[in-house]
Amino acid sequence: MSAVAMTVNGKPVTGDVDPRTLLVQFLREHLRLTGTHVGCDTSQCGACVVHVNGKAVKSCTVFAWQLEGADVLTIEGLAEPNGPLHPMQEAFRENHGLQCGYCTPGMIMSAIDIVNRKGNELDEKTIRHELEGNICRCTGYHNIVKAIAAGAKTMGGGGSAGQQAAE
Amino acid sequence: MYEFKYHRPTTVRQAAGLLARQEEAKLLAGGHTLIPTMKLRLAGPKHIIDMSKIEGLSGIEAGARSVTIGAMTRHNDVATSPAVQEAIPALASLASQIGDPAVRHVGTIGGSIANNDPNADYPAACLGLGAIIITNKRRIAADEFFKGLFETSLEPDEIITKVQFPKVNKAAYIKFHNPASRYALVGVFVSKRGSEIRVAVTGAGGNGVFRVNSFEEALKKRFGPKSLEGMTIPADGMGSDIHGSAEYRAHLVGVLARRAVAAAVA
Numbered sequence: 093m094s095a096v097a098m099t100v101n102g103k104p105v106t107g108d109v110d111p112r113t114l115l116v117q118f119l120r121e122h123l124r125l126t127g128t129h130v131g132c133d134t135s136q137c138g139a140c141v142v143h144v145n146g147k148a149v150k151s152c153t154v155f156a157w158q159l160e161g162a163d164v165l166t167i168e169g170l171a172e173p174n175g176p177l178h179p180m181q182e183a184f185r186e187n188h189g190l191q192c193g194y195c196t197p198g199m200i201m202s203a204i205d206i207v208n209r210k211g212n213e214l215d216e217k218t219i220r221h222e223l224e225g226n227i228c229r230c231t232g233y234h235n236i237v238k239a240i241a242a243g244a245k246t247m248g249g250g251g252s253a254g255q256q257a258a259e
Numbered sequence: 260m261y262e263f264k265y266h267r268p269t270t271v272r273q274a275a276g277l278l279a280r281q282e283e284a285k286l287l288a289g290g291h292t293l294i295p296t297m298k299l300r301l302a303g304p305k306h307i308i309d310m311s312k313i314e315g316l317s318g319i320e321a322g323a324r325s326v327t328i329g330a331m332t333r334h335n336d337v338a339t340s341p342a343v344q345e346a347i348p349a350l351a352s353l354a355s356q357i358g359d360p361a362v363r364h365v366g367t368i369g370g371s372i373a374n375n376d377p378n379a380d381y382p383a384a385c386l387g388l389g390a391i392i393i394t395n396k397r398r399i400a401a402d403e404f405f406k407g408l409f410e411t412s413l414e415p416d417e418i419i420t421k422v423q424f425p426k427v428n429k430a431a432y433i434k435f436h437n438p439a440s441r442y443a444l445v446g447v448f449v450s451k452r453g454s455e456i457r458v459a460v461t462g463a464g465g466n467g468v469f470r471v472n473s474f475e476e477a478l479k480k481r482f483g484p485k486s487l488e489g490m491t492i493p494a495d496g497m498g499s500d501i502h503g504s505a506e507y508r509a510h511l512v513g514v515l516a517r518r519a520v521a522a523a524v525a
Contacts, residue, residue: 111262111263111264111265111307112260112262114294133295133299134440135291135294135295136439136440138359138361141361144364147335147364148360148361148364149361150291150361150362150365152298153291153294153295153365154294154365155265155290155294157265158287158290158311202361205360205361206360222360224358224360224441225358225359225360225361225362
């Protein structure tokens with residue numbers, strides 16, 4: 093067993109887990125934060141994306157013990173319980189950026205990372221390129237791309253997700 | 260996944276000692292090849308040696324004639340480094356095309372080169388630029404480093420600490436991505452440094468990265484895409500799998516080499 097201590101969604105957490113425990117398993121099974129999903133065996137699908145020290149990381153491809161001292165943000169950490177949704181979450185809601193919802197937490201976490209790296213004015217080509225590591229089986233990506241463009245604008249203080257949906 | 264013990268050395272010497280002493284030990288750099296392989300039970304190391312706590316293995320230094328990159332430097336840091344973009348833009352471009360954004364936040368150059376996946380990108384840059392791989396024991400020229408499928412000339416307790424890339428006059432990397440995995444079905448890196456021409460191919464070879472001497476000779480006369488017009492390489496020795504036949508890969512080598520030279524002179 094290995095002891096690990098990290099910060100998750102602003103709160104310090106500890107665990108004593110088998111060294112084989114992946115970060116995604118630690119989040120889901122030990123912390124009961126089941127918003128982060130496991131979608132593939134091959135590190136391709138992106139359903140497991142969280143932020144580690146401010147950067148998008150595939151949580152199925154790191155061990156929990158590697159995260160000693162790290163700052164982890166999951167989909168659950170974007171908004172207060174009963175509080176308003178994060179602008180990116182709101183944009184996905186307004187633009188119907190999901191169907192079954194399985195890829196959605198990973199899409200949203202990746203989207204926020206794209207904004208952090210590429211700014212608030214994202215064109216379609218950029219968004220589609222930056223979503224290389226996220227697979228969706230339901231939507232054909234069209235509304236995901238619209239949602240991300242809208243969410244990016246709102247995160248920058250401009251535009252409104254509702255207006256984008258009408259265009 | 261099979262059970263293992265993990266170790267978090269704080270120096271290269273400690274890490275090398277662990278590699279030498281422990282049976283079935285593997286270094287953990289970015290882990291984005293090792294961990295998926297372990298999840299599929301295709302690898303079952305009994306000891307994992309985490310390299311992330313060792314100081315001095317990350318970072319990028321640009322000198323007058325070369326750029327040196329620490330082995331634990333993440334792909335995204337190479338791709339977005341102003342120093343690399345200025346000194347060897349083709350190298351930054353290559354790093355920006357590895358995997359996807361989340362993978363690029365974690366994967367490392369040292370891990371990629373030590374693994375020598377026949378579909379990886381960095382081996383093409385190393386061979387295509389004539390890099391020097393610096394370990395805890397030696398300096399190894401790229402031409403002597405890549406030995407075959409997943410095989411390098413690294414000794415069992417040898418650890419890559421940095422990679423030194425010479426600056427060149429012209430260079431470019433063109434990659435034909437596998438649409439799902441983003442690995443290189445075929446990737447071609449070309450460079451010209453004075454009269455030294457290199458054309459390095461990844462993805463196509465059945466035995467890993469290789470140089471195309473016939474293309475290099477043709478480009479010595481004139482470094483332009485027309486010099487490669489109509490030139491092909493034999494399908495012999497090319498890899499063949501569900502993603503592409505040997506003939507298709509050989510064909511792509513010619514196409515991508517012409518595009519790479521065109522990009523390098525543009």
